[in-house]
Amino acid sequence: MNLQRVRYFLAVADELHFGRAAERLHMAQPPLSQQIRLLEGEVGVKLFDRTTRRVLLTAAGEAFLPEARRVVTAADSAERVMAEFRSGEGGLLRLGFVDSAAFEVMPRYLRAYRQRHPQVQHDLQIMSSSSQLDALRTGKIDVGISRTAGSADDICTTTFRVEDLYFAVGPDNPLQKRKNASIANIDSGSMIGFDRRLSPSLHEQLQALFQRAGKSYEPVIEATEYTTILGLVASGEGTAIVPDGVRTFTPEGVQYVRISDDGAEMSMFLNHRADESLRVVAQARDLITELFS
Numbered sequence: 001m002n003l004q005r006v007r008y009f010l011a012v013a014d015e016l017h018f019g020r021a022a023e024r025l026h027m028a029q030p031p032l033s034q035q036i037r038l039l040e041g042e043v044g045v046k047l048f049d050r051t052t053r054r055v056l057l058t059a060a061g062e063a064f065l066p067e068a069r070r071v072v073t074a075a076d077s078a079e080r081v082m083a084e085f086r087s088g089e090g091g092l093l094r095l096g097f098v099d100s101a102a103f104e105v106m107p108r109y110l111r112a113y114r115q116r117h118p119q120v121q122h123d124l125q126i127m128s129s130s131s132q133l134d135a136l137r138t139g140k141i142d143v144g145i146s147r148t149a150g151s152a153d154d155i156c157t158t159t160f161r162v163e164d165l166y167f168a169v170g171p172d173n174p175l176q177k178r179k180n181a182s183i184a185n186i187d188s189g190s191m192i193g194f195d196r197r198l199s200p201s202l203h204e205q206l207q208a209l210f211q212r213a214g215k216s217y218e219p220v221i222e223a224t225e226y227t228t229i230l231g232l233v234a235s236g237e238g239t240a241i242v243p244d245g246v247r248t249f250t251p252e253g254v255q256y257v258r259i260s261d262d263g264a265e266m267s268m269f270l271n272h273r274a275d276e277s278l279r280v281v282a283q284a285r286d287l288i289t290e291l292f293s
Helices: 003-015 018-025 029-043 059-087 105-116 129-137 200-212 226-234 244-248 279-292
Strands: 048-050 055-057 092-097 121-126 143-146 155-169 191-194 221-223 239-243 255-259 265-273
Touching (some): 003 018, 003 059, 018 029, 055 059, 092 129, 092 279, 105 121, 129 143, 129 155, 143 279, 155 244, 191 200, 191 226, 239 244
Parallel strands (some): 092 121
Antiparallel strands (some): 048 055, 143 265, 155 239
């Protein structure tokens, strides 16, 4: 089977429009249509229903689509492995990371990695922990910096950082001048939290922490980025809980107060596929362990 024709098939399947797929592939439409017909001849079935108004996948096309994606992903991975071996220190590392890693972990890691391996390029994506595990399994990323450890044999996990948790308090909060405080000292009815849909494990961990202190954790506002959360804290909308690494971001008027309760800490994990052979992945794992463990 011609791999390039499989790539053409995926473009048409994504766009469901031959004209748009041809533009995306930087080619004319008639040659694209011809290549799809040749692919249909190779597989022996019709993959698309075409009319003057629309293009749809046939049942055979729907069945072929996930297999075609796997074939192309595997071929791309093989090409990257060979490129790495040819260039020695080159290649591409696709890395997903949680939002809380953006403030300290990622800047330190990227600076150190580029100093040691300047020819390696990074494709960086902010992703939730659960999305990272899915992306590792489907081959969309090579490394995930996550709040959730892999729970199956196909994912290899390294715990590289355990962070204390801090209250982020606004300018009028009575805890402003404190260095440490307990959950018992705060108004739990004015919490600002990270979106539980993106990080259910974080929400559950904070709920358990509050329950042990005899309080409930139900944020009145939830946001998807810590920059937004801390902006709300700075404007006096409430109090947030953040891991240590986020404290490098210091909006005016925000003070960080360490939570003194037992168990007020959070782990960070590096995940990669257990059968991963890319040297750039091993280099990333070893460097992050060296920097933060």
